[in-house]
Amino acid sequence: MTTGAKPKPAARGVAACLAAAALCAAAALLAIRTGTIAVAWGDLLRGLFVEYDPAVAAIYDLRFPRILVALLAGAEISVSGLLLQAALRNPLADPGIIGVSGGAALVAAAVAAFFPALYFSVPLLAFAGGMLAFLLIYALSWKGGLDPVRIVLVGVAASAAFAGLSSAIAGAGGGTGVSLSVSGLSQRTWGDVRLLAAYAAAGLVPAFCLPPACNLMALEDDAVRGLGVSANALRAAISAVAVLLVSSATAVVGVVGFLALIVPHAARRLVGSDHRVLTPFAAILGALVLLVADTVGRRVAAPYEVPASVVMSVAGGPFFIFLLRRGDRVGR
């Protein structure tokens, strides 16, 4: 079972990333055509680049931002999960499970309810919330070391508390008719895209510089220290980037379960555990998965929409069990 895993040459990693990117582009094209407004390719191109067409304008204002937000958030959330799994050396370290997303969502909800004027700072404040949640959970789980089971247990308890508080705020804020804890990609605007793109760049650029650190974290803390590197410093740096990524995504699209857990595991199966390949691949795969989930959600029960997070949970749960049943030792 382990002997089959040959070290992967870099060329294979690049090929895998290109293939995933091509799939991503194809999915985006399909998503553009999916929906209640039907427009032929020719009309679409003409409407975009040549002359005004109200149907195309609606697509440009509604579907394009939605697709871009899905791609950005999917990449952010997946890479965040990958980084947390590496930093905590824990295959279950999903920011949703361990409560980071919950903390970020709580702060985002509170800000949106009580200080709506701070709209553009919401991701930053959500980052503060996510970071606080992370430190809290980290501190509560620390007992001479970081037990993987303990951090998951503490995280589950903390995220339940955060989710409860978020609902309470949503109730108290009331009257707006928009649920603040909504997790979904509907009604996204170009403003959301610009906002998310800025934060995604701030998070993904450092994330793409972290692979050597993530690779090193696969050794034991003692071994890392023996090489003259502080494992705790690495862990702090990697975690901070992970929390920034997931917090900004959560601030815009809400909590999306499973994505951060499944995509890194699936990516690891496909391209191996070298983060130099794994990080970009997980980003592209995450973007693809969230976009597909959202597009399926728009399509499957049209004209009603099934939120992407629901599609993720429904399809992701069984897929994750399938991964576990394959009996591999991913993340170990």
Next chain:
Amino acid sequence: MAAEGIMDGAITSPRVAPAVAPAIALAIAPAVAPAVAPRVAPAESQAGCAAGASGAAGGAAAEHGGAADGAIAAENLCFAYGGGAPVLSGVSCRIAPGAVTALMGANACGKTTLMRLMTKGLRPDSGRVLLGGRDIAGIGLRDFARRAAIVHQKNTAPDDLSVKRLVGYGRIPHAPPFSPPSKRDGERVAWAMSATGVSDIADRPMGALSGGQRQRAFIAMALAQETKLLFLDEPTAYLDVRYQVEILRLIRELNRSHGITIVKVLHDINQALAYSDEVIGLRGGRVLVQGPPRGVIDSRAIQELFRIRLEVKTDGRHMWVLPV
């Protein structure tokens, strides 16, 4: 070997020629052993261990001068985990440069703790560890990693990581962060792999190795750090007997051929006796005996160290304990 004389003066001259050291030990043993009591009363051991025992440590240590750069010594170390009962209460000892030293003792006697204190893995409550005359508390982690390498008991690596890349991690203390490997890095990695006999499996993934091969790969990573001092915590744990002996022979070979000073924690009394120039026996957080095995180990010493009466046999060349 080219391995010598590389580092910034952190080098003692190479150890005494292989054949000589055991001879010294043999020569001293009959004369000294009965005279120098192996058992030192705890109170005396604090002061006595550094001075008294290094006398017995034989010519090798004395020749190189006590404060030789690269020599490591503990001074009156005290340590307790998180305010619990003390694990070490006043441990002083000096590691003979150029020798193979085994830390031995019963479970929970503090041998692994002592090793962790000597390698910056833990901070002592009081006392200090001197490396080349400098307190290691004042030596940065990275700097320390260029002077001493450690192979821990528990090691993990991704299954699909190649042996060569794992060994390459050993160059991290020498390289500017995240820079591509230099020519020298490549040479040292190749040397470390050949010294540990893993060159042939350089491209194999770690997940495909046997227990013995894995352990040798981790030792190679430590060797790539290019240090004169190598610590090993239970290097034979989890291995079956063939690999145990293989690893112990490898460790001795690294010492003999490349002049690397070795400190290892060993559980097995006989392995400690057979593959070490020096033993340091701990009990209850104190140094009970220190010196060449033949000088300090007899059945009374074993009884005091392990609290069990066992026969100690010896013939012309070997010494062993019957653990039954």
